[in-house]
Amino acid sequence: MAITAGAAAGCALPDQNQPGAARAADDAHHQAWEMASTIRKQTIVPVFPDKSFPITDFGAVADGKTDASDAFAKAIAACHNAGGGKVIVPAGRFLTGPIHLKSNVNLHLHDDAHILFITDPKAYLPPVLTRWEGVELMGYSPLIYAHGEKNIAVTGKGKLDGQGDRQTWWPWKGGRWQGGTDWSVDGVPTQDDGRDKLFADAENGVPVEQRIYAEGAYLRPPFFQPYSCENVLIEDVTITGAPFWLINPVLCQSVTVRRVTCASLGPNSDGCDPESCKNVIIEDCFFDTGDDCIAIKSGRNADGRRLNVPAENIVISGCKMRTGHGGVVIGSEISGGARNIFVENCEFNSPKLLRGIRFKTNSIRGGLIENIYYRNIEIGEVQNALVIDFHYEEGDAGKFDPIVRNIEIRDLICHKAKRVFQVRGFERAPIKNLRLINATFESVEEVGDLEHVDNFEAKNVTIAGKPFSV
Template sequence: MALSKQICLIFTVCLIFTACTKEKPQITYTETKVEAPFNMPMIKAPEFSECPTISIVDKGAKKGDQKSIENALKSAIDEANSGGCGTVLVPKGEWISGKIHLKSNVNLHLEEGAVLLFSDNPKDYLPPVHTTWEGMECYNYSPLIYAYECENIAITGEGELRAKMDTWKKWFGRPPGHMNSLKRLYNLAAKSDNVEERQMVNDSANLRPHFIQFNRSSNILLEDVTITNSPFWVIHPYLSNDITIRRVKVKAHGHNNDGVDPEMSQNVLIEDCVFDQGDDAIAVKSGRNQDAWRLNTPSKNMVIRNCTVKNGHQLLAIGSELSGGIENILIDNCVVEDNASLFHLLFIKTNERRGGYVKNIIMNNIKANEVRNGVLGIETDVLYQWKDLVPTYEKRLTPISDIRLNNIQLKKGDFISKIMGQEEQPVKNISLENVKVNSLLGEQMIHENVIGFKMD
């Protein structure tokens, strides 16, 4: 073989060897130490600065062409995942899509001025996925953005996630077919742990999908994005851990439009966010009844701080899906704007079917103008439409204890504290310190079955 051919062959082999042995880019991490009056672990979040960026335009996305955009998003996510890690870039402009399924080591990044608009065609969220409905596991329409058994995932950037709502609005009314499907789901969940038999997509079930669900995932970052409208709960970390939600703006005024619903999740930081809601701003949950007893995973170690609420039902709700237990929750230094129309600042709700427990809930340094009810509400018989819809298969009461409120300033409300405990299971150890209501319209305290209430 001629020398030149030998050199060329050696060079080619070297190139192939280099390409094959080149290390894939790696995720790095930031760890945030969060001060709390309980043992709060460091929160781990993914960092993508060493990872390549893949624009959906380079993958064939064309504005106004939903199919090309969906294909480009999927292709970019697949490439980022298979390449070790990557940022999927959505550039400035409006891009319409159906469901997005994230994979490990992927950051979905929306450039400032980008709008990712989600279709309201239910068929765009099929086939059904393993998800939940109000604390019960089932197979239903995919959340608009869905991550299942992923790690190191992020949604970042100063762009906007927006849901088209024409179809979902029609489903808000919960027609008879919907209620029948809910009864079926409740009965299946009570009698069997076979989630695959709980297929909830049919012509009349109308179980609306979540906007974002992180399901059984870890090391999650949601940062800087604006989220507008939602078919159901807006941000739903479920059976997940190490979650950072930072500088997110949510505006969603539909039915069940809670802002963030951490459920059976742990090590959560929610900070510097703005919530403008049709339901609770933050609602901590831990599953419903038999499903949660089976999964046996409490929600715990959560800090919510420096947030603003423009509207909603509660600043912080606990329950009513709390059957796995909830503990170590701190909400600190938050403001409720003057025109907001909340019911309570802190509302803990359960019923005879839930079991679980609630303990060590701390609310500090809150300012609000007016609420329709009061500062603190604890209700132990909240069943809503379920009271007569389905039976109690097993009665389990919820121990509630160690609730502390400090430095709360409210201009107007009906009461400071309304606690409706149960004779068999009194509420215990409630402490209110420097909790002020300037204009009190009703009784200061309304209490039944409470042990160890202190107010300074």
């Protein structure tokens, strides 16, 4: 394990003969988790009038071939105009383009309902205000979208299938991604030029309404993106075949994600990415994804700093993570900051899960990340257990040093990991107040690295059967 000289001064086991200090730490722990209870109470779960609007009453045909876009739009409009209720998707297979929700509408899927989304990009025009990798633009409509609405939901045990595969959206990613699958298809353009131009526009302050990146830019749309909405619920559904990120609420207040299965192994298939949202509950969900399972975000670089809205007051509980680049992640689009994040009773377990607990930023992203708490975490198998990386992607190439402080991980067991730590701050901007309490790492190939951490506390920590100290 590498410990830099600057970090070592702040890294030591606390004095076990100081009961007053221990009590103070326990009191702070309980006080922090009381805030998690408050967040739950503050997060409003929408309720809907007892009215039903079956899409089949508006012309939808359950054959998986007939375009039901118009039927969905008419049913949603009728439900909204009547004061709200449920738009019912009955058993069967329904093909549609983008679904735009309106206030007081619950899109409810029968257990055997299967919504198939059209893969022709032209169906997702005209462009709408959206956010793509943390940057605002006018882009393809998300598959399910709402802007400025209140009390909206997608519920039921049916399936939402974006039909993303090697013949439709996924080849736009292009190239060999993260050393794995090559998504390129001969003759199919990729997102590279559009992505670079969008990011340059954002850095140069081009007005959002002039950032038109739909046809010809090849930027894949998110699956479910409520934008600037209040009181959002997504519950029980299964999402698969996503073109891009699966659940991506942006600038929303009161978001509940409950018992959702995110099963999509395509490129950038993040499971749930609340971005610049306040009061978010993610509970009892299952993730088997092609990228991060859960990633907390708040905008990229200049665009994130322009909006300057943090991700805050988020509780993640009872979730299971399988394949993915990270289990619970903060970043990398984190320029607006993140605070008051609580993660409990979660299970990470897959030889294909690259990281368990992950923070990713750099000196171009920046961001203030603080008050992050984990408890009762079980890691079955993972490659890297704890990653806090200030050198993500572009590395140390900017002038916006991240501030990462006050992280507590308590009551964690990891059965198998290649590496315990990959924790790297900057010498000029160290990670501060990292506490690891009651943690066991059983089978470990290497301890890993701790670089530039001030005030690191390890209490009741064992690695490969030996007490851990630095």
